Amino acid sequence: MNLLTPADHDWPALRERAARWPFSTVLVANRGEIAVRVLRTVQKLGLRGALVYHAADRNTAAVGMADQAIEISGATPVGAYLDGAQIIAAAKACGAGAIHPGYGFLSENRGFCEAVEAAGIRFVGPTPEQIELMGDKVRARNFVEKAGFPVAPSAIEDDDPSSFVERSRKVGAPLLIKPSAGGGGKGMRIVRDLSLLEAEIERARSEGQRYFGDGRLYCERYIENPRHIEVQVLGDGQGSVVHVFERECSVQRRFQKIVEETPSPALCEAKRREICETAAGIARSIGYRNAGTVEFIFGPMGEFYFLEMNTRLQVEHPVTEEITGIDLVLQQLRIAAGETLDCTQDDIKARGHSIELRIYAEDAARGYTPTTGPILVLHPPRGEGVRWDCGVLRGGEVTSAFDPMIAKLIVRGADRADAIAKADKALRETVLLGCKTNTAFLRRLIAHPAFVAGDVHTGFLDANPQIAAEPELPAETVQALLAAASLSTRPMRDVADAVPDLHAAMGSWRN
Structure with a gap:
């Protein structure tokens, strides 16, 4: 049975197979929509899905979906999810034989991976050595270069270190300064004027030390208006590696x-094969185990360069699942259980087009500032080819304790135009009241002619600030909205519904 072929996702047969795995309970060491996503597959396999959670996520x-939920604590909510010892203790308490780290938090922490495996628990991810190699951007870059990749x-x-500034200057402008241990764009600085190089290096070093406890840097040639393309890979750690095609991730902010x-x-198809095979080759060169993503900078002339490798499941993995039918969490669990990839690259097929839009609690018009508030009303979109991955519930609350992403809207269409049309319809139907979200901004974004034409790059939003700016409403519309809002509040409704004292004194008299 080829488990990477969508038609063969025979869940009864998979449950029989999973019953023979070396673990029957999987602890999810994460929160939000990714915890829901992992639990869904764990439970479809007939396994018990346990979860750790902070009180802020009660x-x-x-928490409501897990077979067992174990509360953990910390100085801050984030600190609780970074407490590896507490998470491993929870795994032991519930009898979990495997821990799935999701993404973020401890998912790419070598020490946590080692501690999990030392406790006799399977880590649903790569080896500690692979995490360390690819987690350090400098080491990863050196390894990839020596292996013959671009x-x-x-x-x-x-x-x-003594010649770093001079060697950086020789690379030439524009330059991109990066922290060696960085991620999420923190500490990165673009230098177009080399007279500012030393000052920018010091700023980047300070940020790297503050965010990652590591001030080491490197500089690389900055490709103006590049695209960001990544490739999903799967490896079983036993000699087999495949790619599951590419994802375009160029539309970014900060x-x-x-x-x-x-x-x-x-x-084009030739370039797709080249970049995907390069990614698979990089993963193959380290004997990669589990799911990972190799990321590239793609230049306007078709040139591409290795950027980094993420040794975990990515936020955007659903679009790959939508066009291939492959459950990537299932594959992660299979590999963690010791199974091999029983397929070849030719077995993996893609159909249609998929787009994911991240729903953030933020105000795009105010510099993408995070927002907070209660979830008063939540009506997700429905329909053929529409998927809603979400971790919040009506009655819950969006706080400043975590990243502002609250849901992911994923659509699948016959082609890109169909997918864009479905995305716009789904965004229009999405109702989430209580805190400001970016859904209106996303509608403006995907309607922009350049996006429709596929002509985007990592600086696209900076080059088109009007997309983030909210359109000005006509004065009469503003007045109507204010009147509706006023009339919907309790004090105004009480006044409107009250019977004047003079009329009330008349009792039931009528003429």
Whole structure:
């Protein structure tokens, strides 16, 4: 049975197979929509899905869905999810034989992976050594370059700290400064004027130390208006590696993704094969185990360079699942159970087009500022080809304790135009009241002619600030909305519904 072929996702047969795995309970060491996503597959396999949660997440979808939920604590809510010892203790308490870390938090922490495996628990992810190699951008870049894969011209501080500034200057402008241990765009700085190089290096070093406890840097040639393309890979750690096609992730704000899609509108079939095989080759060169993503910068002339490898499941993995029918969490669990990939690259097929839009609690018009508030009303979109991955419930609350992403809207269409049309309809139907979200902004974004044409790059939103700006409403519309809002409040309704004293004194008299 080829378990990577959509038609063969025979869940009764898979449950029989999973019953023979070395674990029957999986602890999800995460929260929000990714915890819900992992629990869904765990339970479809007939396994028990356990969950750790902080009190701030008590009234969330994941806690209600888990077969067993174990409360953990910390100085902050985030701190609780970063407490590896507490999470492993919870796993032991509920008899979990495997821990799925989701993404973020401890998903790419070598020490946590080692501690999990030392406790006799399966880590649903790569080996500690692979996490460490690819988690350090400098080491990863050096490894990839030595293996013969394309990297951008660069200067690495570790090679010779005393000459780092001069070597960076020789790479030429524009330059991109990056922390060696960085992620999420933090500490990254673009330098177009080399006279500012030393000052920008010091700023980047300070940010790297503050965010990651590591001030080491490297500089690489900055490709103006590049595209960001990543490739999903799967490896069983026993010699087999396949790619599951690419994802376009170019629409970003503050170096963080907002919209992802597959296939990329920038790639012809020959270039698609080249970039996907390069990613698979990189994963193959380290004997990669489990799911991972190899990311590339793609230049306007079709050149591409290795950017980094994420040794975990990605936020945007659903678009890959939508066009292939492959359940990537299922594959992660199979590999963690010791099974091999029983397929070849030719067995993996893609159909149609899929787009993911990240629903954030934020105000795009105010610099993408995070917002907070209660979830008063929540009506997700429905329909053929529409998927809603969400971790919040009506009656819950969006706080400042965590990342502002609250849901993901994923659509699948026959082609890109169909997918865009479905995305717009689904966004229009999405109702989430209580805190401001970016759904109206996303509708403006996907309606922009350049996006419709597939002509985007990582600086697209900076180049088109009008997309984030809210359109000005006519004065009469504003007045009507204010009147409706006023009349919907309790004090105004009480006044409107009250009977004047003079009329009330008349009792039931009528003429």
